[in-house]
Amino acid sequence: MSQDSTTVPETSRKLSGRRRREIVAVLLFSGGPIFESSIPLSVFGIDRQDAGVPRYRLLVCAGEDVPLRTTGGLELTAPYGLEALSRAGTVVVPAWRSITQPPPAAALDALRRAHEEGARIVGLCTGAFVLAAAGLLDGRPATTHWMYAPTLAKRYPSVHVDPRELFVDDGDVLTSAGTAAGIDLCLHIVRTDHGADAAGALARRLVVPPRRSGGQERYLDRSLPEEIGADPLAEVVAWALEHLHEQFDVEALAARAYMSRRTFDRRFRSLTGSAPLQWLITQRVLQAQRLLETSDYSVDEVAGRCGFRSPVALRGHFRRQLGSSPAAYRAAYRARRPQGGPVERTDRPDRLERLERADRAEVIEPRTGDHSLPLRRPGAPGAATGHAGHPPHHHHAPHPDPGKPESDAYAPRLPEQAAGRAPGRPSLPGQRERPVG
Numbered sequence: 001m002s003q004d005s006t007t008v009p010e011t012s013r014k015l016s017g018r019r020r021r022e023i024v025a026v027l028l029f030s031g032g033p034i035f036e037s038s039i040p041l042s043v044f045g046i047d048r049q050d051a052g053v054p055r056y057r058l059l060v061c062a063g064e065d066v067p068l069r070t071t072g073g074l075e076l077t078a079p080y081g082l083e084a085l086s087r088a089g090t091v092v093v094p095a096w097r098s099i100t101q102p103p104p105a106a107a108l109d110a111l112r113r114a115h116e117e118g119a120r121i122v123g124l125c126t127g128a129f130v131l132a133a134a135g136l137l138d139g140r141p142a143t144t145h146w147m148y149a150p151t152l153a154k155r156y157p158s159v160h161v162d163p164r165e166l167f168v169d170d171g172d173v174l175t176s177a178g179t180a181a182g183i184d185l186c187l188h189i190v191r192t193d194h195g196a197d198a199a200g201a202l203a204r205r206l207v208v209p210p211r212r213s214g215g216q217e218r219y220l221d222r223s224l225p226e227e228i229g230a231d232p233l234a235e236v237v238a239w240a241l242e243h244l245h246e247q248f249d250v251e252a253l254a255a256r257a258y259m260s261r262r263t264f265d266r267r268f269r270s271l272t273g274s275a276p277l278q279w280l281i282t283q284r285v286l287q288a289q290r291l292l293e294t295s296d297y298s299v300d301e302v303a304g305r306c307g308f309r310s311p312v313a314l315r316g317h318f319r320r321q322l323g324s325s326p327a328a329y330r331a332a333y334r335a336r337r338p339q340g341g342p343v344e345r346t347d348r349p350d351r352l353e354r355l356e357r358a359d360r361a362e363v364i365e366p367r368t369g370d371h372s373l374p375l376r377r378p379g380a381p382g383a384a385t386g387h388a389g390h391p392p393h394h395h396h397a398p399h400p401d402p403g404k405p406e407s408d409a410y411a412p413r414l415p416e417q418a419a420g421r422a423p424g425r426p427s428l429p430g431q432r433e434r435p436v437g
Contacts, residue, residue: 013172015089016117021193025059025088027107027130028078031097034071036125036182040092043186043202052201054194059084063093063107082110090120090189093127094182099148099155108134121173122189124182128175132156136173143168145178150271157270166212183208233257233271240280244287245305250276285321288314292330299326 015021024044028037045058062068062078069075085091091114096103111134115121123131128144129152131137137159144152149163162168167176167185169192176185187210191199196210203210236257240248253276254264268276288306291297297305303314318326 013116013118015119019087019089019114019117019119020057021089022055023057023059023088024090024092025061025080025085026092026094027061027063027082027085027111028068028076028094029063029097029103029107030066030068030070032068032070032095034074036095036127036179037070039124039182040094040122040186042206043183043190044090044092048202048205051205053190053198053205059088061085064104082106085110085114085119086117088114088119090122092122092124093130094124096126096130099126099129099151103130103133111136115172118172120189122185123173123175124185125176125178128152129155131173131175132159137175140170140173141168142170142173142175143177144175147178150274154270163274180208184212187211233267241283244284244307247307247309250280253280281317282321284308285314285317288318288326289322289329292326293333302326 024040026037026040026044041058041060044056045060047055049055059080060078061080061082061084063082065081067075068078091111093111107130111121111131115134115136121131121136123129123142123144125145126148128137128142129148132142132152132155137156139158139160141160141162142152143149143162143165146163149161152159153161165177166181167174167188169185169188174185174189176182183206187199187203187208190202191210200210236253239256240253250264251261254261257264257267259267265276268274268279274282284306288302288308291302291305295302299314300311303311306314308314308317315325318324318329322329324332
């Protein structure tokens, strides 16, 4: 679901007569983290009608017949059991205790029944694993915490996992990334049900932004699923991480794996939850981020040391993933870095200012032949196929056309400009249009 739209996809079923739209059931399990569990309780369980927020009726339900122990050894008592799900128009699974453990069969049956009767099913963070185990994400787009996205994609290959998104609204089934993204999705639900004014009033009460742009890209690291160690592709992935300073493309990785490009794309996606091209670009940007933080190499030098064939390609992908130019990122980082931190060469502010001006004037498009994808706004002439004609109500990356390579599904996008930001003023990490959380 686009954060700029409140149109609900036409996939919702008619709500059963015994269910009420204003009733929200939150399904809790033992071992769930308390913060994620508390998000829907706070959003839907407190009467804020004095602030202009329509009231929901909250049912807190135990998903299993065991003591509900949570973070810090706290023990919770849920006033309702699974039978209460039969009255809810929305069912929220805020978390699941282990991505390697199957959820209780009775809870999965209750979720399937609720969905069949028209209830909206929501999975926050690792709650997506419960929805996937119930079969509710089969053939659908979904997201979860970026750290668990590869495992979700590998364990449930029929789910279209996009680890970049804060949340995905597919009509009657919705999922979010970790922790704070659960707040984003709950606010989105209020906005969908009651409009932007109600969601804005609730956001003010919670002291959070009513909408956040961007996704999870800036938080990704080199982590890969635990299962990769036993996979034949592990050696190729390890080689790629050790040789990011060299200029190679996905075809070279496929050759090292003795696979065709199409087979390699499919195997890599099933293993990591990401298209190989997007993964490679992300790793190169992460390496550039480290060099900008710990060295005084120029942006051109950083581009070369991270395998980008031109500084233009680095600047474009860096802006897309981190919402800032390389020079502005370095300046902001050093403004916040404690004195005495390691830097390989003396910083020269005049050069940073000159590079920042060059960044703003640069056309963000790699040279022909660069292994990185061109950066074009959706709908622009020559834009990647996956973005043209993308339905505005989905907040997820479109799936590739059958005739296109799978990696095209992750064609880079440009972030929206932060409103009111003064030209040339570097924004600090956490204060840009993609805030931490």
